[in-house]
Each structure stands twice: as C-alpha cells, then as structure tokens.
Amino acid sequence: MNGGTAAADAPLIRLRGISKVYGEGQAAVYALRDVSLDIEAGEFVAIMGPSGSGKSTAMNMIGCLDTPTSGEYLFQGTAVHKLSRDQRARLRRRHLGFVFQGFNLLPRTSAQENVELPLLYRGENAKARRGAALEALASVGLAGWEHHTPGELSGGQQQRVAIARALVTRPTVLLADEPTGNLDTQRSREIMELLRALNVDRGITIVMVTHESDMAAYARRIIRFVDGRVESDVRTTGQPEHAAPAEAS
Numbered sequence: 432m433n434g435g436t437a438a439a440d441a442p443l444i445r446l447r448g449i450s451k452v453y454g455e456g457q458a459a460v461y462a463l464r465d466v467s468l469d470i471e472a473g474e475f476v477a478i479m480g481p482s483g484s485g486k487s488t489a490m491n492m493i494g495c496l497d498t499p500t501s502g503e504y505l506f507q508g509t510a511v512h513k514l515s516r517d518q519r520a521r522l523r524r525r526h527l528g529f530v531f532q533g534f535n536l537l538p539r540t541s542a543q544e545n546v547e548l549p550l551l552y553r554g555e556n557a558k559a560r561r562g563a564a565l566e567a568l569a570s571v572g573l574a575g576w577e578h579h580t581p582g583e584l585s586g587g588q589q590q591r592v593a594i595a596r597a598l599v600t601r602p603t604v605l606l607a608d609e610p611t612g613n614l615d616t617q618r619s620r621e622i623m624e625l626l627r628a629l630n631v632d633r634g635i636t637i638v639m640v641t642h643e644s645d646m647a648a649y650a651r652r653i654i655r656f657v658d659g660r661v662e663s664d665v666r667t668t669g670q671p672e673h674a675a676p677a678e679a680s
Contacts, residue, residue: 441507442469443470443471443472443474443506443603444604445468445505446466446467446469446489446503447502448501448502449466449499449501449502449503450463450499450501450502451492452500461659462488463492463499464485464659465502465660466485466661468654468661473630473636474652475637475650475651475669476637476639476652476654477639477640478639478654478656479642480655480656480657480662481642484656484657485658485660486640487640490608490640492504494606495514495520495522495523499512507526524553526603527602527604528596528597528602528606529597529605529607530607530608531609532609532610532612532613534581534589534590536592536593536596538582540581542578542581542592543564543568543577543578544564545592545596546563546564546592546596546599547564549596549599550599564595567596567599568591570595571594572591572625573588573595576588587622590613590614594626602635603635605626605635607626607637607638607640608640610639610641611643611646623649626649648667650667650669651667651668651669652664652665652667653667
C-alpha cells in the first residue's frame with residue numbers, strides 16, 4: 432500500500448480528528464465530529480449508539496467505504512485518507528472482510544459459490560477457489576452444506592455462509608454490521624460464539640456495529656457513539672452472563 436510507512440509499534444487502526452460532514456453552510460450535518468481512537472490487532476470491538484450517532488459512518492470509514500472530510504486514518508501505519516479510490520479498493524480486498532445484517536448472498540447460488548465470489552474477483556483459479564471455500568465453510572460449521580442455496584438454509588446458516596465468505600480471503604479485520612439483526616436469540620448467540628471463537632482462536636481482529644447490549648457483551652471493548660462523538664470507550668470481560676468461559680489462545 433502507498434501513502435505511508437507502517438511502524439512496528441503502530442496500532443492496526445488509528446483515527447485522529449476524523450470528521451465527516453454532509454452538506455454545506457446552514458445545511459451541514461456532522462455524522463462524525465473529531466473522532467480519535469486506536470484499535471490494536473487482535474481486539475474484538477463493539478461499536479454502539481442510537482440511530483444517527485455516527486456508528487455506521489465510523490464503520491464505513493474503517494472499512495474504506497467512505498472518506499473523511501477532515502482528519503487522518505492510518506491502517507497498519509498507511510495513511511488511508513491519502514489513498515486513491517483504487518488504492519482503497521485494493522486495501523479492502525487484501526485486508527478487510529465484511530458481514531452484513533441482510534447476509535447479502537446470491538439467492539440462486541450455492542453456499543460454496545457464494546463463498547468463492549471474493550476469490551473470483553481476485554482472479555484465482557477454480558481449484559484454489561473451491562479448496563478455500565470448502566475450508567472456510569468447514570471453519571464456520573457448514574461442512575457438507577456447500578451445495579445448498581440460501582433458500583435451503585436457516586437464517587443462522589445463511590449468516591455463517593456470509594461469515595465464511597468474509598473469511599475466505601484471510602482478512603486482517605472482520606467488519607460486522609449488525610450481524611445478528613435478522614436472527615432470533617438462539618441463532619444470534621450461536622453467531623456471536625462463532626465470532627468470539629474466530630477472535631480468540633485465530634486472532635482475527637473484529638469490529639462490530641450493534642444496537643444490542645447482550646450481543647456487544649461478547650466483545651472485549653465497547654465504544655459508544657453519541658451525536659458523532661465517542662461518548663465512552665470501555666474494556667470488558669467479553670463474557671456474557673449466559674455464555675461459557677472462553678479459553679485464552
């Protein structure tokens with residue numbers, strides 16, 4: 432990546448004085464106001480806040496899906512705010528995996544083919560794509576389900592396919608936007624246990640937007656946004672009351 436040199440002791444993600452303004456003059460709306468925070472490699476962070484608080488804008492900024500009006504964003508020491516659109520796209524493909532509330536799966540395409548898509552965009556051959564997709568599906572507990580379409584899977588299984596698709600590129604960071612928003616309580620807990628295991632066992636950095644406190648309790652750090660600012664930033668045990676203790680890696 433261009434735009435900066437990574438320092439050995441730099442945090443994985445660093446935001447400094449980030450503001451995002453839509454409109455001008457009297458019509459200007461601040462989605463983010465002078466936000467500064469660091470996220471270290473291996474953290475599991477939940478971002479919370481009411482509607483319009485800036486949490487989704489912050490997620491889009493971290494995910495290189497939006498650019499700040501002012502301020503600096505460094506990823507592994509690289510100045511993301513100085514990168515071109517193509518350079519940001521390359522950073523996304525190389526380092527970031529995305530999981531969305533609505534799963535975003537192709538409805539008439541098998542689980543395996545859905546998971547292969549990011550590798551298809553990378554130009555990898557069919558054999559490599561298939562092997563990586565099967566491995567990713569197995570890692571989320573869906574070995575043997577690779578030929579099923581989304582319509583043949585439960586909501587929890589569909590979200591597991593979506594997580595496998597995010598994992599297949601071996602990302603540095605997994606960005607999850609309301610990953611349990613369309614699931615019932617039991618399926619939500621299963622997905623959160625999976626995300627926690629990926630964080631603890633594989634060391635994947637996870638940044639998750641959620642409005643559900645019981646889901647945020649799986650994270651070891653909860654950042655709350657209000658009116659475009661960071662209101663609080665609290666370290667937690669990452670142990671919901673109903674969950675079994677996580678083994679340290």
